[in-house]
Amino acid sequence: MTCLLCQRSLTTKLTLTWLLSWQPVARPVVCAACWQQFQPIALATACPQCGRAQPQRQVCRDCQRWDPQPAFHNVALFTYNEAMQAYFQHYKFQGDYRLRAVFQPVLQQRLTQLTADRVVVIPVTAATIGTRGFNQVTGWLGTGINDGILTVTKTVAQSQKDRQARLATQQPFGLVPGIELAGQRIVLVDDVYTTGRTMRHAAQLILENGANSVTGLTLAR
Amino acid sequence: MQPKDLYGRQLMLTATELATLPAGVQSRPGLTITATQIQCQRCGSILDRQTAQLPKNQFYCYQCLNLGRVSSLTPLYHIPEPNEFPQRPKLTWTGHLTVAQAACAADLQRAFAAHERHLLWAVTGAGKTEMLFPGLAWALQQGWRVAVASPRVDVCLELAPRLQAAFAGTTVAVLHGRQTAPYTYRQLTVCTTHQLLRFRAAFDVLVIDEVDAFPFAANQQLYYAVDHAVKPNGAVLYLTATPSAALLRQTRRGQLKLSYLPLRFHQHLLPTIQVTLLPKWWSVIVKGRLPAKLRRWLRAYATSGQRFLIFVPRIDQLAVVQAAIQRQFPTMRGQTVYSADPQRLDKVQQMRQEQVQYLITTTILERGVTFPGIDVLVLGADDPVFSTAALVQVAGRVGRSQQRPTGLVRFVSGSYTRAIKQAQRQIKLVNRKGRRLRHDVSTLPTVTDN
Ligand SMILES: [Zn+2]
Numbered sequence: 305m306t307c308l309l310c311q312r313s314l315t316t317k318l319t320l321t322w323l324l325s326w327q328p329v330a331r332p333v334v335c336a337a338c339w340q341q342f343q344p345i346a347l348a349t350a351c352p353q354c355g356r357a358q359p360q361r362q363v364c365r366d367c368q369r370w371d372p373q374p375a376f377h378n379v380a381l382f383t384y385n386e387a388m389q390a391y392f393q394h395y396k397f398q399g400d401y402r403l404r405a406v407f408q409p410v411l412q413q414r415l416t417q418l419t420a421d422r423v424v425v426i427p428v429t430a431a432t433i434g435t436r437g438f439n440q441v442t443g444w445l446g447t448g449i450n451d452g453i454l455t456v457t458k459t460v461a462q463s464q465k466d467r468q469a470r471l472a473t474q475q476p477f478g479l480v481p482g483i484e485l486a487g488q489r490i491v492l493v494d495d496v497y498t499t500g501r502t503m504r505h506a507a508q509l510i511l512e513n514g515a516n517s518v519t520g521l522t523l524a525r
Numbered sequence: 526m527q528p529k530d531l532y533g534r535q536l537m538l539t540a541t542e543l544a545t546l547p548a549g550v551q552s553r554p555g556l557t558i559t560a561t562q563i564q565c566q567r568c569g570s571i572l573d574r575q576t577a578q579l580p581k582n583q584f585y586c587y588q589c590l591n592l593g594r595v596s597s598l599t600p601l602y603h604i605p606e607p608n609e610f611p612q613r614p615k616l617t618w619t620g621h622l623t624v625a626q627a628a629c630a631a632d633l634q635r636a637f638a639a640h641e642r643h644l645l646w647a648v649t650g651a652g653k654t655e656m657l658f659p660g661l662a663w664a665l666q667q668g669w670r671v672a673v674a675s676p677r678v679d680v681c682l683e684l685a686p687r688l689q690a691a692f693a694g695t696t697v698a699v700l701h702g703r704q705t706a707p708y709t710y711r712q713l714t715v716c717t718t719h720q721l722l723r724f725r726a727a728f729d730v731l732v733i734d735e736v737d738a739f740p741f742a743a744n745q746q747l748y749y750a751v752d753h754a755v756k757p758n759g760a761v762l763y764l765t766a767t768p769s770a771a772l773l774r775q776t777r778r779g780q781l782k783l784s785y786l787p788l789r790f791h792q793h794l795l796p797t798i799q800v801t802l803l804p805k806w807w808s809v810i811v812k813g814r815l816p817a818k819l820r821r822w823l824r825a826y827a828t829s830g831q832r833f834l835i836f837v838p839r840i841d842q843l844a845v846v847q848a849a850i851q852r853q854f855p856t857m858r859g860q861t862v863y864s865a866d867p868q869r870l871d872k873v874q875q876m877r878q879e880q881v882q883y884l885i886t887t888t889i890l891e892r893g894v895t896f897p898g899i900d901v902l903v904l905g906a907d908d909p910v911f912s913t914a915a916l917v918q919v920a921g922r923v924g925r926s927q928q929r930p931t932g933l934v935r936f937v938s939g940s941y942t943r944a945i946k947q948a949q950r951q952i953k954l955v956n957r958k959g960r961r962l963r964h965d966v967s968t969l970p971t972v973t974d975n
Pocket residue numbers: 307308309310311312334335336337338339
């Protein structure tokens with residue numbers, strides 16, 4: 305076995321830092337050195353609205369600019385740092401589907417800790433499915449490509465826009481006909497919370513269709 | 526997109542490129558998938574079914590991802606090489622070849638013309654690039670498409686300007702992973718062997734320099750790349766100073782023709798390796814002392830001012846060895862350097878300008894970095910980091926000047942490893958051939974210049 309990220313051979317020796325990290329003990333796929341490059345967000349002090357890492361718990365500056373939406377908040381697992389950026393470069397943009405295994409355990413574990421009547425995944429466009437062949441989020445969750453709840457119209461990738469342009473985009477999502485959301489508590493999963501525009505579009509649609517609450521869950525913030 | 530961008534290439538295309546697809550484009554699947562096997566058509570890797578799996582029964586190649594992902598979702602596009610080269614570039618190089626080099630060059634040109642697969646075993650410092658010129662010039666005159674490739678980027682970076690200068694009338698295309706300039710269709714290309722994966726039946730002549738720069742595992746992809754980048758009837762020439770067992774096996778089977786250039790440009794033989802068995806060398810040095818033999822050698826250097834390189838297996842040993850030497854010989858100036866050393870260029874420059882008498886290093890400094898007239902010492906030559914090829918290359922650092930064409934190559938080692946024995950054997954073999962060639966050359970009636 306070699307580390308999925310640096311290709312160095314994996315020793316099975318378990319260090320204390322490893323045991324204290326979130327990585328489950330069973331079958332590690334990345335080495336301790338690579339894993340330590342990722343920065344977990346401390347829940348206790350994170351922004352209560354977007355999940356961003358902060359020195360103390362308070363609504364962050366970005367979130368103060370949004371209209372209040374009491375039925376929505378986001379939880380994020382890691383800070384979007386250089387290591388995370390490199391990870392997304394290889395997993396999402398280069399399309400190395402093997403790398404889904406890096407965050408599968410932590411993401412699935414966190415999902416079980418959230419109360420949900422239904423898990424909804426932010427979908428990828430048909431064009432992306434045609435070339436990339438997978439949805440990066442369902443890759444972690446191990447559930448098909450899109451989960452058949454939300455649809456998405458063709459949009460320019462968020463990563464290719466600046467903040468202003470991203471904030472101005474129209475609602476790109478629709479609900480698959482026949483899906484019943486009334487009164488439900490929804491967990492909405494995406495890869496990164498950057499401006500929050502994508503997440504909030506989807507949350508708004510879900511709430512408009514009668515859901516009780518939406519908890520966002522993103523790998524990075 | 527222009528047809529030229531696809532001549533002899535195999536590429537995946539973006540939606541925008543597909544919208545302007547020229548006529549005559551062929552496409553084929555990037556992966557061949559059968560019930561028992563999945564193979565990447567670009568890099569040749571046989572893929573593990575489960576690892577290569579995408580949703581919906583699609584697959585991708587995880588072995589050549591950094592060239593853009595090959596998958597069952599998108600085909601590879603290609604236009605057969607038409608050799609659309611209106612100009613016939615001439616050789617503008619005006620240097621001279623030695624008699625031995627000229628004979629070898631003629632041999633290579635004949636091999637190109639005969640569409641052969643050929644291995645040239647040329648000792649380090651033989652001047653093999655210049656020997657290529659006549660054959661390459663001939664091939665370019667035929668309107669052939671030619672590439673010179675190497676597994677090592679630094680070799681490509683060094684070759685490109687020399688080939689550009691030798692064929693000043695044409696533009697040489699340079700392709701490697703650190704390159705940002707866009708691809709252009711050219712008659713003469715210098716590239717890494719990795720970049721060859723983007724070509725298909727493109728070259729009439731394909732030269733692979735320093736083919737043994739990497740261990741065999743990495744070489745399987747290399748051979749696949751070479752076989753597919755060259756035209757089915759094209760000529761392939763492998764150049765090496767230290768052929769691997771695998772290459773030599775191919776020559777014995779008759780799949781490759783072998784020729785030698787056993788003499789260095791100054792007609793001298795390779796220095797032979799002297800091995801001294803000192804199993805405890807490291808435990809002595811680590812205490813800040815020097816083994817008696819080593820002390821004696823270094824004292825001679827301190828007296829004579831003779832310059833030298835010391836190779837050690839690991840970076841963390843550099844400072845320890847330097848401390849021990851400085852304690853004994855405080856007036857002798859030296860530096861330590863390793864490949865990722867931020868001050869590497871500076872230190873190499875100091876050695877070149879003779880501001881320091883010695884360098885302690887872990888790495889064969891890049892090609893082209895030669896210090897005329899030096900001796901070489903390898904400490905821990907039995908360490909697995911020193912492969913046969915590495916040891917021969919290390920020895921080849923010695924005797925590279927006309928003024929001092931010989932020199933000492935000393936290995937300090939715990940035992941005679943296979944790699945050491947093979948390095949000694951390779952040097953002995955080329956020197957035997959060199960002696961014979963020197964004899965033959967001296968009896969030739971005329972001296973022919975290029
Ligand atoms: Zn790693």
